[in-house]
Amino acid sequence: MSNRYEMRFAGSGGQGVILASVIMAEAAVIAGLNTVQSQAYGPEARGGVSKAETVVSREKIWYSKVTAPNFLLALTQASLNTYTKTLAEGAVVMMDDSLDCPDYLDRSRVISIPILRTAKEKVGKAFTANIVAVGAINAALQLFTDEELMEAVKRHIPAGTEEINKTALAAGKELIDPAAAAAFVHRLG
Amino acid sequence: MSNRYEMRFAGSGGQGVILASVIMAEAAVIAGLNTVQSQAYGPEARGGVSKAETVVSREKIWYSKVTAPNFLLALTQASLNTYTKTLAEGAVVMMDDSLDCPDYLDRSRVISIPILRTAKEKVGKAFTANIVAVGAINAALQLFTDEELMEAVKRHIPAGTEEINKTALAAGKELIDPAAAAAFVHRLG
Numbered sequence: 001m002s003n004r005y006e007m008r009f010a011g012s013g014g015q016g017v018i019l020a021s022v023i024m025a026e027a028a029v030i031a032g033l034n035t036v037q038s039q040a041y042g043p044e045a046r047g048g049v050s051k052a053e054t055v056v057s058r059e060k061i062w063y064s065k066v067t068a069p070n071f072l073l074a075l076t077q078a079s080l081n082t083y084t085k086t087l088a089e090g091a092v093v094m095m096d097d098s099l100d101c102p103d104y105l106d107r108s109r110v111i112s113i114p115i116l117r118t119a120k121e122k123v124g125k126a127f128t129a130n131i132v133a134v135g136a137i138n139a140a141l142q143l144f145t146d147e148e149l150m151e152a153v154k155r156h157i158p159a160g161t162e163e164i165n166k167t168a169l170a171a172g173k174e175l176i177d178p179a180a181a182a183a184f185v186h187r188l189g
Numbered sequence: 190m191s192n193r194y195e196m197r198f199a200g201s202g203g204q205g206v207i208l209a210s211v212i213m214a215e216a217a218v219i220a221g222l223n224t225v226q227s228q229a230y231g232p233e234a235r236g237g238v239s240k241a242e243t244v245v246s247r248e249k250i251w252y253s254k255v256t257a258p259n260f261l262l263a264l265t266q267a268s269l270n271t272y273t274k275t276l277a278e279g280a281v282v283m284m285d286d287s288l289d290c291p292d293y294l295d296r297s298r299v300i301s302i303p304i305l306r307t308a309k310e311k312v313g314k315a316f317t318a319n320i321v322a323v324g325a326i327n328a329a330l331q332l333f334t335d336e337e338l339m340e341a342v343k344r345h346i347p348a349g350t351e352e353i354n355k356t357a358l359a360a361g362k363e364l365i366d367p368a369a370a371a372a373f374v375h376r377l378g
Contacts, residue, residue: 022207025228034230035228036229037230038225038226039211040224041215041223158350159316
């Protein structure tokens with residue numbers, strides 16, 4: 001398996017996909033890996049699509065751009081339609097289950113779960129959707145330990161919001177069936 | 190003047206320099222510019238130094254790494270010492286005035302202001318230091334209008350914190366003497 005793992009996080013402005021990407025990068029740092037986290041804004045940013053990228057590697061990262069992601073999170077239909085066109089072979093796509101899955105995707109590599117609804121109804125705050133997603137992503141890919149992930153979250157949330165974010169992380173983890181997750185686990189080479 | 194403007198934001202983890210960098214990139218998007226915002230974490234990230242970068246350009250950005258910043262914000266002594274070694278000619282350095290300015294810097298290009306103290310004592314919340322800095326940076330460089338900057342801030346702060354962040358932005362702006370700022374204003378080519 002390749003040493004380099006490319007992740008893309010996409011949604012609309014305000015859904016916090018940049019923070020989701022930053023938290024995954026921070027978890028990688030805590031786990032002793034090298035990582036580059038970035039946002040490139042071109043004309044599409046004016047269309048309301050927000051996109052963030054995290055590259056993780058055990059070795060020095062010489063090329064920081066994401067070209068063919070191994071993982072995509074999509075929280076809106078527009079971002080799902082746009083960014084499923086440039087995936088690496090065998091890429092895992094996590095999408096909110098309120099969206100329509102494009103026909104050309106391999107369903108066995110798609111994780112369709114109620115991220116937005118879980119944030120709003122179970123955690124009680126719609127703005128925690130990005131943290132719910134982070135919890136679900138790590139439960140599926142198992143890149144980091146729960147402790148590494150929680151520490152990464154703590155470093156990037158406002159003081160006093162630890163509890164609700166911990167709840168959001170756990171709620172995201174619960175969206176992933178551990179048995180089904182076996183197909184998605186990624187071991188960094 | 191070059192078309193490309195490179196900015197680096199450095200401090201310790203928890204000072205919010207990533208968010209400062211993200212907000213400047215978002216303001217650039219709102220202003221119709223192209224921008225890349227990134228964090229590269231190598232071994233130095235384990236030392237507690239946090240670093241974020243924003244590249245702004247009127248044209249497409251082909252190379253996203255920052256090599257010789259035109260602007261540096263430094264909120265800790267370690268980050269000031271480290272990142273003043275790789276500046277572009279004529280670069281502007283904004284530092285917290287609690288730090289010692291390295292001898293080799295051209296003092297006429299250094300803006301030493303009480304960012305941390307202003308956040309803590311004037312705004313009343315130490316965690317707003319990054320927003321105070323953003324207000325001061327834009328008052329000095331005048332890359333964006335006040336409205337563009339406030340809109341960028343709004344897109345990246347938790348709901349309900351608009352007022353304190355508005356206060357922090359204004360407090361940062363007040364740290365810059367408009368007459369002195371004339372020397373720092375940057376017009377994108």
